Amino acid sequence: MTPQHEAEPLLEARRIHLRHRRGERDVVRDLSIGVRRGEVLALVGPNGSGKSTTLAALGGALEPRSGEVLLDGAPVSALGRRAFAQRVARLPQAPACPEGLTVAELVLCGRHPHRGSLQTPRSEDRQAVAAALRGVGLAELRHRRVETLSGGERRRAWIAMVLAQRAELLLLDEPTAALDLRQQHEVLDLLAEVNHRQGTSIVLVLHDLEHAARIAHRVAVLHRGRLYQVDSPRACIVPDMLRDVFGVAARIETDAGRLCIRVDGPADPTRRL
Amino acid sequence: MTSSPGWVSRASARLVLLREHLDERPGVWTGVLAAALALAVTMSLGVGAAALPAADVPRALLSDAHPFHAVLWQVRVPRVVNAILVGACLAVAGTVMQTVVRNPLADPSLIGISAGAAVAALLGIVLSPAIALLLPWLALLGALGAAALVLLAAEAGTQMQGPLRIVLAGVAVQSILFACVALITFLFADRAPSFAGFTVGSLAGSGWREARIVTVPALLGIAVAHAAARPLDLLLLDDDSATGIGLPVRGARIALCSVAGLLAAGAVSIAGLVGFVGLIVPNAARILVGPSHHRLLPTVALGGAALVVVADACARTVVAPLELPVGALLALVGGPYFLVLLRRRAA
Numbered sequence: 001m002t003p004q005h006e007a008e009p010l011l012e013a014r015r016i017h018l019r020h021r022r023g024e025r026d027v028v029r030d031l032s033i034g035v036r037r038g039e040v041l042a043l044v045g046p047n048g049s050g051k052s053t054t055l056a057a058l059g060g061a062l063e064p065r066s067g068e069v070l071l072d073g074a075p076v077s078a079l080g081r082r083a084f085a086q087r088v089a090r091l092p093q094a095p096a097c098p099e100g101l102t103v104a105e106l107v108l109c110g111r112h113p114h115r116g117s118l119q120t121p122r123s124e125d126r127q128a129v130a131a132a133l134r135g136v137g138l139a140e141l142r143h144r145r146v147e148t149l150s151g152g153e154r155r156r157a158w159i160a161m162v163l164a165q166r167a168e169l170l171l172l173d174e175p176t177a178a179l180d181l182r183q184q185h186e187v188l189d190l191l192a193e194v195n196h197r198q199g200t201s202i203v204l205v206l207h208d209l210e211h212a213a214r215i216a217h218r219v220a221v222l223h224r225g226r227l228y229q230v231d232s233p234r235a236c237i238v239p240d241m242l243r244d245v246f247g248v249a250a251r252i253e254t255d256a257g258r259l260c261i262r263v264d265g266p267a268d269p270t271r272r273l
Numbered sequence: 274m275t276s277s278p279g280w281v282s283r284a285s286a287r288l289v290l291l292r293e294h295l296d297e298r299p300g301v302w303t304g305v306l307a308a309a310l311a312l313a314v315t316m317s318l319g320v321g322a323a324a325l326p327a328a329d330v331p332r333a334l335l336s337d338a339h340p341f342h343a344v345l346w347q348v349r350v351p352r353v354v355n356a357i358l359v360g361a362c363l364a365v366a367g368t369v370m371q372t373v374v375r376n377p378l379a380d381p382s383l384i385g386i387s388a389g390a391a392v393a394a395l396l397g398i399v400l401s402p403a404i405a406l407l408l409p410w411l412a413l414l415g416a417l418g419a420a421a422l423v424l425l426a427a428e429a430g431t432q433m434q435g436p437l438r439i440v441l442a443g444v445a446v447q448s449i450l451f452a453c454v455a456l457i458t459f460l461f462a463d464r465a466p467s468f469a470g471f472t473v474g475s476l477a478g479s480g481w482r483e484a485r486i487v488t489v490p491a492l493l494g495i496a497v498a499h500a501a502a503r504p505l506d507l508l509l510l511d512d513d514s515a516t517g518i519g520l521p522v523r524g525a526r527i528a529l530c531s532v533a534g535l536l537a538a539g540a541v542s543i544a545g546l547v548g549f550v551g552l553i554v555p556n557a558a559r560i561l562v563g564p565s566h567h568r569l570l571p572t573v574a575l576g577g578a579a580l581v582v583v584a585d586a587c588a589r590t591v592v593a594p595l596e597l598p599v600g601a602l603l604a605l606v607g608g609p610y611f612l613v614l615l616r617r618r619a620a
Contacts (some may be wrong), residue, residue: 061516085519096511099377100564109507113519118500158514165518 008073009034010201011058011088011169016067018053026065027053028225035169040195040202042212042233045222046246051205052093052173054222058203059090059171085113089167093174093205095158097147103157104142107132110164132163135190151178159187163194170194172204176211184208188215209237213259221245233259243267288560302562306575310357313579317356317586318349322594351481356585356599357578358484358491359476359540360550364577365498366536367551368558368569372505373529374439377559378614380551381416381537384443386530388450389419390538391471391546395454399461405482409490409535409542416534416541422446424530454546466545474547474600476585483543494536495574501529502566509564547600549607550577556614 012035018028028050035041035058043051056062057069060076069076076084089110098106110132111125121129133139136156141149146157155178162170175191176184192215194200206212212219213233220230223245229236237259242250250263318334319325325333325341333341334350367380374384381387393415397404404411426442451472458468470477498505504525507515512522540547554577555569562568581599584606588597 056513059517061513080519081516081521082519085517090517092511092513092517095514098509098564100559101509102563105506105563105565106510109510109514109518112503112507115503117503161514161518 009070010037010072011035011076011203012070012073013054013058013064014068014070016054016057016064016069018050018057018062019065020053021062026225028057028222030067031222031225031227032067033220033227033230035201035203038195038199038201039217040192040204040215042216042219043203043205043222044207044209044212044219045228048224049222049245050225051222055090055171055173055203055205056092059088060084061090061092082113085165085167087167088169088171089162089165090171091158091162091173091175093177097154099147101146102143103133103138103146103149103160104129106146106157107142107160107164110161113165128164128166129160132160135163135194136160137186152180152183155179156183156187159190167200169201169203172202174205174207176206176208184211191215209261210259213237237261285560302568303571303575306572306579310575310579310582313582313586314353314357317353317582318345320586320590321349348480351484352476352479352585353582354484355476355479355487355543356582358487359544359547360554360577360579360581361495361574362487362491362536362540362577363547363550363581364554364558364573365495365570366533366540368555368566368573369498369501369505369529369533369536370551371555372508372564372566373526373533375508376440377556378552378611379440379443380549381533382546382548382551383447384440385419385423385447385450386416386443386534387537387541387546387548388447388454389422390416390534390541392450392453392457393418394538394541395457395465395471398466399457399464402464406486409487409539412538412542413490413535416538417531419446419450420530420534424527470598471545473598473604474545475598476544476588477596477598479543487539487543490535491539494532494539495570497532498529498536499567499570501525501532502570505529505566506564545600547581547603549603549611550581552614553603553607553610554580556610 013031013033016028016031017026019026031054033054043054045051053062057064060069060081063077071079071084071087107129108121108125111121111128115121115125130139133142136159138153138156138160141153146154149157159175162172175187179187188211191202191204195202216233218230219233219236221228221236221241228245229241238252239250242248242261247267248263249265249267250261253260253262315327315330318330319327323344333339333345336342370379370381370384370386371377390412394408394412397408397411423439423443423446426446427438454472455468458465458471504520507518507520508522508525515522554573558569558572558576562572581603584602585599588599588602591597
């Protein structure tokens with residue numbers, strides 16, 4: 001599905017300023033960004049540039065100090081948590097591991113926004129759970145306890161929980177963290193497929209710019225709490241940006257249609273970041 | 274866990290297998306525990322100053338010609354009902370608290386909630402004997418006050434309350450409230466129950482009066498906890514994830530703390546400060562049925578009731594005709610179990 005570029009953004013942050021709960025300065029300043037229906041938007045930037053904080057604000061987990069977050073033009077703060085969760089799912093960066101819960105039980109938690117409070121799981125809940133588990137390749141391990149899984153399996157279990165939520169927008173904080181090379185590619189392929197087949201919009205924080213170039217329709221580059229640029233991967237990921245934002249001298253090459261970054265070294269060895 | 278002897282890890286591996294087997298039949302443990310409770314009740318009705326063989330208990334209950342009929346209905350039945358109420362309330366309250374603060378060592382009798390209920394209940398007893406019917410609700414106010422104090426103390430300076438902060442704040446609030454209990458029982462020694470009896474917890478002398486006033490709040494609390502099984506499950510995840518799935522975490526915490534407070538207040542109104550039930554039972558039950566609350570809550574309610582019924586039967590018989598406070602017996606079992614838990618968590 002091609003993203004509808006002209007349409008109103010599905011989820012939009014307008015001039016938000018963000019501060020951590022016990023923080024003393026704004027981590028994100030005057031940031032405006034919108035997610036279009038059906039698009040994959042990658043948030044990239046060096047550590048501490050405000051990517052995860054921005055994602056948390058988009059997911060309603062962090063109240064902006066000023067500015068607002070709008071879902072379909074309506075303020076998110078006015079929506080109930082449940083109503084919001086029916087439409088937007090979020091994968092936190094490092095969720096704590098619940099003790100004793102099985103993988104299937106964890107993934108079933110993702111169905112909460114769609115179930116009545118006293119309802120036992122319906123067949124559509126079970127189908128969503130089974131499909132999500134198959135998608136991340138954990139169907140065999142569904143009766144294992146989450147804390148007995150390896151780091152990569154655990155990450156995939158959480159991704160399955162988010163997928164089982166069947167939201168129209170997924171906010172994923174480093175979905176490929178803790179995964180090995182093959183699993184990284186499998187997860188990215190899975191997300192691309194979910195986007196393509198179901199039209200699910202996805203915002204994801206990524207450290208790997210080549211991954212971002214591969215999966216994203218647009219890339220938003222964050223630098224020191226501000227939006228440096230948002231554009232197509234080819235327009236964003238250029239030597240100038242890599243020098244300014246990441247502080248590296250690098251060349252961009254294209255290999256069989258895929259964007260590759262060759263880092264030669266620090267942009268300015270005498271200057272510290 | 275590496276330091277555990279081989280048979281422990283073998284046994285726990287077998288338990289995990291058993292759990293997986295029972296996963297498809299979650300009702301099994303409820304049935305087993307209901308049977309155990311029925312057995313414990315029958316035994317408990319038989320023991321006392323004059324023993325009655327367990328096989329005769331049903332006949333004695335039903336036929337008013339039986340010599341034990343009056344004793345059973347006036348003394349032993351209400352006492353067993355009270356034991357069931359205390360056990361179920363404490364076990365469910367412990368389960369809820371442990372999930373809410375995400376700490377398997379949390380127990381209303383550990384973090385000041387029971388102590389808050391105790392202070393309010395004692396004040397009620399001391400100030401006006403006419404207040405009896407309101408006692409559990411008064412105790413609920415005390416429990417809620419203590420819970421609010423704990424949450425506020427844990428929250429001071431930050432927006433969020435972390436699990437560990439709640440436990441630490443609870444210990445501080447608890448010590449203050451215990452001092453209040455000591456002062457009230459000392460200053461009003463003529464009207465208040467004895468400090469020792471009240472703080473250890475005992476069912477001695479409890480009858481239909483206690484059962485009548487506590488049944489409604491106890492059943493209400495247990496029913497609400499069961500209805501809240503899913504929010505409780507979501508609280509097993511971290512706050513960030515639970516929020517993301519659509520749970521208003523802060524509101525859920527406060528509401529569930531109140532439910533735990535109501536249950537703790539019910540137990541305190543009958544038996545004073547009985548400890549360790551809310552700690553032993555939920556942790557043992559999690560090993561049997563896992564942490565998912567729609568299975569866990571019925572299991573702990575039945576298990577807690579059975580434990581206190583058995584402990585009370587023992588308390589009445591081991592040094593008969595004298596009677597031990599049931600809280601002391603439970604602490605004798607619960608203390609070492611607490612140490613085992615600490616050891617397992619440290620490993």
